[in-house]
Structures are given as C-alpha cells and as structure tokens.
Amino acid sequence: MNIAKNCVSRLSSYKNALTKLKNLGFTRVFSDNLADLISVTSSQVRKDFSLFGISGNRKGGYNIEELFNQINHILGKDIVHNIIIVGAGYIGKALMKYKTFEKEGIKIRAVFDSDPAKINRESSIPILPVKELKEFIQAQRIKIGIITVPENSAQLVLDQMIDAGIQGVLNFAPINLKEYPGIIINNVNIELELENVIYYTQTMENNKK
Amino acid sequence: MNIAKNCVSRLSSYKNALTKLKNLGFTRVFSDNLADLISVTSSQVRKDFSLFGISGNRKGGYNIEELFNQINHILGKDIVHNIIIVGAGYIGKALMKYKTFEKEGIKIRAVFDSDPAKINRESSIPILPVKELKEFIQAQRIKIGIITVPENSAQLVLDQMIDAGIQGVLNFAPINLKEYPGIIINNVNIELELENVIYYTQTMENNKK
DNA sequence: GATTTATTGTGAAAAAAATCACATAATAAA
DNA sequence: TTTATTATGTGATTTTTTTCACAATAAATC
Ligand SMILES: NC(=O)c1ccc[n+]([C@@H]2O[C@H](COP(=O)([O-])OP(=O)(O)OC[C@H]3O[C@@H](n4cnc5c(N)ncnc54)[C@H](O)[C@@H]3O)[C@@H](O)[C@H]2O)c1
Ligand SMILES: NC(=O)c1ccc[n+]([C@@H]2O[C@H](COP(=O)([O-])OP(=O)(O)OC[C@H]3O[C@@H](n4cnc5c(N)ncnc54)[C@H](O)[C@@H]3O)[C@@H](O)[C@H]2O)c1
Numbered sequence: 001m002n003i004a005k006n007c008v009s010r011l012s013s014y015k016n017a018l019t020k021l022k023n024l025g026f027t028r029v030f031s032d033n034l035a036d037l038i039s040v041t042s043s044q045v046r047k048d049f050s051l052f053g054i055s056g057n058r059k060g061g062y063n064i065e066e067l068f069n070q071i072n073h074i075l076g077k078d079i080v081h082n083i084i085i086v087g088a089g090y091i092g093k094a095l096m097k098y099k100t101f102e103k104e105g106i107k108i109r110a111v112f113d114s115d116p117a118k119i120n121r122e123s124s125i126p127i128l129p130v131k132e133l134k135e136f137i138q139a140q141r142i143k144i145g146i147i148t149v150p151e152n153s154a155q156l157v158l159d160q161m162i163d164a165g166i167q168g169v170l171n172f173a174p175i176n177l178k179e180y181p182g183i184i185i186n187n188v189n190i191e192l193e194l195e196n197v198i199y200y201t202q203t204m205e206n207n208k209k
Numbered sequence: 210m211n212i213a214k215n216c217v218s219r220l221s222s223y224k225n226a227l228t229k230l231k232n233l234g235f236t237r238v239f240s241d242n243l244a245d246l247i248s249v250t251s252s253q254v255r256k257d258f259s260l261f262g263i264s265g266n267r268k269g270g271y272n273i274e275e276l277f278n279q280i281n282h283i284l285g286k287d288i289v290h291n292i293i294i295v296g297a298g299y300i301g302k303a304l305m306k307y308k309t310f311e312k313e314g315i316k317i318r319a320v321f322d323s324d325p326a327k328i329n330r331e332s333s334i335p336i337l338p339v340k341e342l343k344e345f346i347q348a349q350r351i352k353i354g355i356i357t358v359p360e361n362s363a364q365l366v367l368d369q370m371i372d373a374g375i376q377g378v379l380n381f382a383p384i385n386l387k388e389y390p391g392i393i394i395n396n397v398n399i400e401l402e403l404e405n406v407i408y409y410t411q412t413m414e415n416n417k418k
Numbered sequence: 419g420a421t422t423t424a425t426t427g428t429g430a431a432a433a434a435a436a437t438c439a440c441a442t443a444a445t446a447a448a
Numbered sequence: 449t450t451t452a453t454t455a456t457g458t459g460a461t462t463t464t465t466t467t468c469a470c471a472a473t474a475a476a477t478c
Contacts, residue, residue, distance in 0.1 A: 003412075006465080008408050012401040013401065031426075032425085037385060039385055042425095043427095043466080043468070043469095046426065047427090047465095047466075049426095049427085055426080056425085056426065058424085058472070058473045058474050058475090059425050062426095075407065095399070097299055098299070101403075104400065106403065144410060146403070167414070168406040168409065169406065170403050170406050174309075176226075176247050179248065184409040184410050186409075188399060190304070190379075191315075192221040193395055194292075194379050195284055196395050197377040197378065197379050198285050198290055199217050200217070201352055205376070240455075249436095250438095251456095252438070255456065256435090256437085259456095259457060259458065265455080265457090266443090267442070267457080269454095271456095
C-alpha cells in the first residue's frame with residue numbers, strides 16, 4: 001500500500017484537530033466535523049481513514065480517544081523520536097527553542113555547527129562541532145535529521161548524515177538535494193511558499209480587473 | 210486558466226535552477242537539464258511551460274535569459290514586493306534576517322509584535338507595536354503579510370490583516386485559519402513536515418523487514 | 419418491536435495531474 | 449541543397465486523487 005504524501009499530511013492535521021477537540025472535552029466526532037476543521041470534504045476524511053483501516057460506528061461517528069490513538073500509532077507518534085539538527089543559525093535556533101516538539105514526542109538531542117563560536121556543550125540541547133556528527137548519530141542511534149545550513153553546505157551535510165546512518169531528513173536549504181535509495185528527504189522551502197502567495201495574490205488582483 | 214499550486218511551485222524551482230545556470234555562465238538549457246535539476250520529467254517541464262505560454266526553439270532548447278525573465282514576470286518577480294511580518298519571535302526574526310529575500314525582490318517593511326519589550330523603531334527593519342498594523346498596511350499599501358505568532362493569536366492577527374487590506378498571507382501557525390473570499394492563505398507547517406519524514410522513515414524501515 | 423433517521427464505508431465516477439508518444443520544426447552534417 | 453538529427457509542443461493516454469452516491473447499519477423515536 002503506497003500512501004500519498006497529501007494523505008499523510010492530512011493525517012497529521014486530523015491528529016491536530018483531535019487534540020483540540022479532546023482538550024475541549026469532546027468524546028465523539030463525525031467525519032463532517034473533522035472535514036470542517038481542516039477544510040476538506042467529509043468523504044475525503046472517510047476515504048483517508050478507510051485507506052489506513054480506521055473505522056468508526058455507523059451513526060455514531062468516531063470515538064475521539066480511539067481515533068487519536070490509531071492515528072498517532074500510524075504516524076509513529078506513540079514513541080519518542082530523537083532527532084538532530086545541523087546548522088545553529090536562525091532557523092536552527094527557532095527549532096531548538098520550539099517547546100511544542102517535546103510535547104509531541106519529538107526530542108532534539110543535539111544541534112551541530114561548523115562555527116566554533118556557536119558551540120555550547122552546557123546548553124540543555126548541546127550545540128556541538130559538526131566533526132562529532134557521525135559519532136553522535138551512531139552512538140545515539142539517531143534516524144532523523146534536520147538541515148538548516150546555508151544552501152552551499154547542504155549537500156555536504158546531507159552526505160555526512162547519510163554516511164552516519166540517518167534515514168529521514170527535513171531540509172530547509174533551497175536546493176534540490178541528491179536522492180539516496182531508501183532515504184526520505186522532505187523540503188521546506190520558505191521562499192517558494194512566499195512566491196506562491198505572491199503569484200496567487202497578483203493573479204487574483206488581475207482577475208478582478 | 211486555473212493553475213495548480215504544484216505547477217506554480219515548480220515555476221519557482223525552475224527560476225531557482227535558472228539563477229544557478231546563469232551564474233555558471235550558461236546561455237541555453239534543455240527541458241531535460243531543467244528536469245534533472247529539480248527532479249521531474251522533461252515532459253513535465255515542457256507541459257508546465259506550455260501551460261504558461263512559454264516556448265523555446267525546437268532543437269535549440271530555451272534561452273536562459275529569456276526563460277528566466279518570462280518566469281519572473283509570471284511569478285511577479287519583476288517588481289519589488291513589500292511585505293510585513295506579525296510576530297517578532299524566533300521565526301519572525303529568522304525571516305527578518307534572511308538576506309536572500311532582498312536579493313529576490315522581497316522587501317520586509319516592518320515587523321509587528323504585541324510585546325512592548327520587542328519594539329525597536331531604530332532597527333533597519335522596524336519592529337512596531339501591533340496596534341499600528343492597520344495604519345501601516347494602509348499607508349504603505351502592503352498587500353502581503355506573514356503570520357509568525359503563536360497558534361492562539363493567529364486568527365486574530367489574520368482578521369486584523371484582512372481588515373487592513375492584506376490580500377495574501379503566509380502562515381506559520383499550526384492552525385487552519387478561516388478562509389476569506391479573494392484572500393490567499395498559504396501555510397507552512399513545520400511540525401507536519403517533520404511528521405511526514407517520521408512516517409515515511411518508519412514505513413521504509415518496516416518494508417525492509 | 420417496527421420505523422425513521424443519521425452516519426459510515428466503499429465501489430464507481432469524475433476530475434486533476436503526470437506521462438507518453440509523435441508530428442513538427444530548427445539545426446547540423448553530408 | 450538535401451538528409452539526418454535532435455528537441456520542442458501538445459493531443460492522447462495513463463495514473464493518481466478526489467468526489468459522488470448509496471447500501472449497510474447503528475441509534476433514536478414511535
Ligand atoms: N532564515 C530564514 O528565514 C530562511 C528563509 C528561507 C530559507 N532559509 C534557509 O534555511 C537555511 C538556514 O537559514 P538560516 O537563516 O538559519 O541560516 P544562518 O546563516 O542563520 O545559519 C546557518 C548556520 O549553519 C552553519 N553552517 C554553515 N556551514 C555548515 C556546515 N558545513 N556544517 C555545519 N554547520 C554549518 C553556520 O555556522 C550557521 O550557524 C538556509 O539554507 C536558508 O537558505 C532560511
Ligand atoms: N519555532 C519553531 O521552530 C516553530 C516550529 C513549528 C511551528 N512554529 C510556529 O510558528 C509560529 C511562530 O513561532 P515562534 O517560535 O517564532 O514563536 P515565538 O513565541 O518565538 O514568537 C511569537 C511572537 O509573537 C508575538 N505575539 C503574540 N501574540 C501576538 C499578537 N496578538 N500580535 C502580535 N504579536 C504577537 C509574541 O510577543 C512573540 O514575539 C507559531 O505559531 C509556532 O507554532 C514555530
């Protein structure tokens with residue numbers, strides 16, 4: 001069964017919506033409600049669940065607690081994930097300081113940088129020299145890494161990560177990294193997303209005229 | 210003609226690839242080369258161009274300079290875009306300090322925050338009280354805004370932006386903002402992207418077994 | 419206990435996106 | 449000048465994704 005990326009993203013969104021419903025004290029939810037909460041159709045919700053073998057009660061909707069646990073299990077959120085970041089710049093620091101990751105079972109174990117001035121072994125999340133990257137990844141059995149170095153260092157950093165055994169990467173550098181078999185690379189390209197907004201904003205303006 | 214979001218994203222990627230080719234001194238490029246550079250097929254490249262009415266020379270490929278200008282025009286990158294950011298936290302600061310935006314014709318005119326301690330009118334990009342948001346947007350005719358406030362303030366900030374006349378928004382808060390007619394909202398959900406990596410990494414591991 | 423009502427679950431249908439494949443045209447070679 | 453070669457441009461086809469539509473069924477009402 002090959003699941004489309006969109007579908008996995010929607011699972012994350014359902015999970016998010018369920019967290020909110022849970023906090024509000026709800027116990028049951030219908031495909032309609034979830035659909036509204038994440039702006040999709042209710043058949044999309046049911047189709048997604050059906051793909052992952054998730055089922056509810058006809059007439060009764062879905063038990064939030066149960067649904068939440070099932071989705072979390074599918075997304076692998078029932079275990080803590082240890083990750084590392086390479087690049088202790090602005091984005092790297094933002095990620096490091098983001099409290100929600102910890103709550104969501106995402107634990108940043110270390111940040112690496114090539115600039116000696118950035119090293120700080122005493123920090124609650126240590127900032128280490130990138131030379132120690134491989135050793136750390138292997139010793140701590142880290143599987144997932146985030147790249148927040150400038151564009152021209154990103155491929156080098158990826159190669160080092162893969163060499164050390166990393167299997168999944170989230171990359172913030174605006175560059176098309178080389179693909180490796182069996183390795184997941186997902187890109188966050190902020191400038192591209194902003195250019196999308198610019199494009200549609202001007203398109204919409206032109207349509208009005 | 211309604212253009213899919215993926216298609217616009219690819220345009221941005223082509224533009225990026227073309228910048229690099231230009232810097233390397235190339236003057237012509239084939240659909241095959243561009244395809245390799247952004248990991249798509251060559252017919253995808255030609256289909257995309259055909260959608261936007263971009264054409265090259267049979268046998269001769271595309272003139273890089275010309276192609277670059279055409280794509281930039283479509284993306285609206287032949288004019289400078291003035292934008293504002295609301296939320297001078299970690300992500301807001303990262304965006305503020307990102308030099309590439311300026312080079313790409315994206316000019317951050319001000320950042321707004323509700324925390325008095327963050328205000329700094331002397332900074333090269335001023336950090337202003339969010340109370341001044343509407344006045345600034347209207348006086349400066351700002352059309353595009355970025356939301357980098359916490360989740361629970363994001364809808365409020367969006368409402369204020371729309372009220373002031375903003376037409377396109379890039380939102381970093383992990384929340385499904387209410388849709389407004391004629392307003393473009395594009396979301397960057399970093400945690401969701403990381404969860405995607407986690408999902409596919411574990412799926413790939415399971416497949417190996 | 420029968421009947422009505424509401425919601426799921428899922429094949430079938432429709433829509434959207436990507437790929438194929440080849441006629442067409444520009445260039446290079448003979 | 450003719451022929452061979454090599455890319456483009458796009459209609460047709462395939463694949464993927466989403467939506468439709470309704471039978472199945474659980475709960476509520478009568
Ligand atoms: N800041 C933004 O808003 C923004 C926007 C769009 C894209 N990006 C992209 O995100 C990435 C990070 O951006 P940033 O603003 O945080 O950059 P930054 O310059 O603030 O930080 C980069 C860090 O990487 C470190 N580094 C450089 N080479 C390294 C190497 N080989 N090994 C280890 N560390 C190395 C540097 O010392 C620095 O600390 C960049 O690729 C950038 O293009 C950032
Ligand atoms: N930092 C990360 O790595 C990260 C990761 C995933 C998602 N996000 C999301 O991005 C957004 C920004 O994250 P951050 O880490 O930069 O947050 P942050 O807490 O560092 O900064 C938020 C800023 O917004 C300001 N603010 C709050 N309410 C406001 C209001 N009503 N008007 C104006 N300003 C207001 C605060 O004073 C603060 O300066 C959040 O929604 C967060 O969930 C961040």
